[in-house]
Amino acid sequence: MKKLIPVYVRVPVIFAFVFGAMEYFIDSGEQPAFIKFPMIGLFLLVFLFLLIAIEIVANAVDNVTYHLLTEEQKKQLEEAQEISFTESKFFKNMVSKLTRTKAIEQEADVMLDHNYDGIRELDNVLPPWWVYLFYGTIIFAGIYLVRFEVMGDYDQKQEFETEMKVAKAAVDEYLKTAPDMMSKEKVTLLTDASSLAQGKTLYTTNCVACHRADGGGQIGPNLTDKHWILGGGIKNVFNTIMEGGRDGKGMVAWKASIKPSDIQKVASYVLSLQGTNPKDAKPTEPEAVEWKEAAIATVDSTKIAAK
Numbered sequence: 524m525k526k527l528i529p530v531y532v533r534v535p536v537i538f539a540f541v542f543g544a545m546e547y548f549i550d551s552g553e554q555p556a557f558i559k560f561p562m563i564g565l566f567l568l569v570f571l572f573l574l575i576a577i578e579i580v581a582n583a584v585d586n587v588t589y590h591l592l593t594e595e596q597k598k599q600l601e602e603a604q605e606i607s608f609t610e611s612k613f614f615k616n617m618v619s620k621l622t623r624t625k626a627i628e629q630e631a632d633v634m635l636d637h638n639y640d641g642i643r644e645l646d647n648v649l650p651p652w653w654v655y656l657f658y659g660t661i662i663f664a665g666i667y668l669v670r671f672e673v674m675g676d677y678d679q680k681q682e683f684e685t686e687m688k689v690a691k692a693a694v695d696e697y698l699k700t701a702p703d704m705m706s707k708e709k710v711t712l713l714t715d716a717s718s719l720a721q722g723k724t725l726y727t728t729n730c731v732a733c734h735r736a737d738g739g740g741q742i743g744p745n746l747t748d749k750h751w752i753l754g755g756g757i758k759n760v761f762n763t764i765m766e767g768g769r770d771g772k773g774m775v776a777w778k779a780s781i782k783p784s785d786i787q788k789v790a791s792y793v794l795s796l797q798g799t800n801p802k803d804a805k806p807t808e809p810e811a812v813e814w815k816e817a818a819i820a821t822v823d824s825t826k827i828a829a830k
């Protein structure tokens with residue numbers, strides 16, 4: 524075997540295999556694993572080093588043992604090594620079992636009588652690899668015929684429908700858990716037109732009764748000014764819609780009826796109304812304070828400082 528695959532092929536192939544396995548099994552996001560986790564890079568380096576070292580050692584051992592052999596043994600070894608794989612006994616045995624070809628010297632045994640202007644014909648047996656493959660197709664056809672034509676197991680249309688059902692179930696399962704993917708910590712302001720349009724639809728169905736279609740406010744406070752009772756910015760607004768306002772004020776927790784990813788959209792839509800100054804807007808509530816985005820930064824930096 525050693526002779527069959529030379530060292531300059533063997534080492535890179537083994538290394539590439541291990542490298543590939545690492546990248547495949549280690550989840551490192553978009554970056555390759557050996558860049559994201561320097562330990563992996565180090566491991567691969569050591570591994571490569573070891574591979575080369577093993578080759579060098581094995582080679583040295585071979586050299587030493589070779590010198591210890593008698594002349595007779597050296598000759599035998601050289602002869603054995605000179606035989607290539609296709610000349611080896613194992614390979615020849617296998618080929619003869621699979622093909623059952625007759626050697627040229629035995630051709631007389633299978634020669635047929637007729638002779639057309641010197642063109643003669645050999646009566647070789649069918650090669651076993653072909654025969655067994657053929658038997659396999661017969662068995663397959665038999666089972667197929669009985670299962671699908673006689674017993675009437677599913678047809679292509681049913682197969683398609685079951686696959687669609689399975690796929691739909693998977694999508695439903697995904698959507699059931701999908702709402703958990705959005706939370707106060709993760710929420711970001713959406714600015715794309717389609718999300719805002721969806722947010723607007725949700726707002727129109729659920730919120731206009733108290734906040735007015737233009738967000739100017741009625742029972743609920745004005746949502747278009749810079750002043751907020753419960754805090755401005757996407758995180759606070761998202762949280763207010765999720766959890767509701769202060770007790771007894773009338774703003775319910777919408778998480779019971781709208782899923783979080785949709786609340787993100789409606790919150791983004793609400794924030795898109797900032798500064799629109801609708802006509803007859805409700806005056807700023809006395810308890811509302813002006814919201815400055817910088818306020819978040821202050822909070823964050825204290826958090827970092829506290830750590």
Ligand code: HEC
Nearest residue numbers: 729730733742743744751752753754763768769772773774
């Ligand atoms: C039944 C009336 C009512 C409905 C419907 C309603 N709200 Fe409110 N909303 C209020 C009230 C009242 C407040 C003030 C809560 C408080 O003072 O704690 C409020 C507060 C808010 C606030 C916080 C305002 C601030 O200054 O901090 C936001 C944001 C908000 N609502 C968004 C919505 C959205 C989005 C919807 C629709 C999904 C909605 N509201 C539906 C009555 C309502």
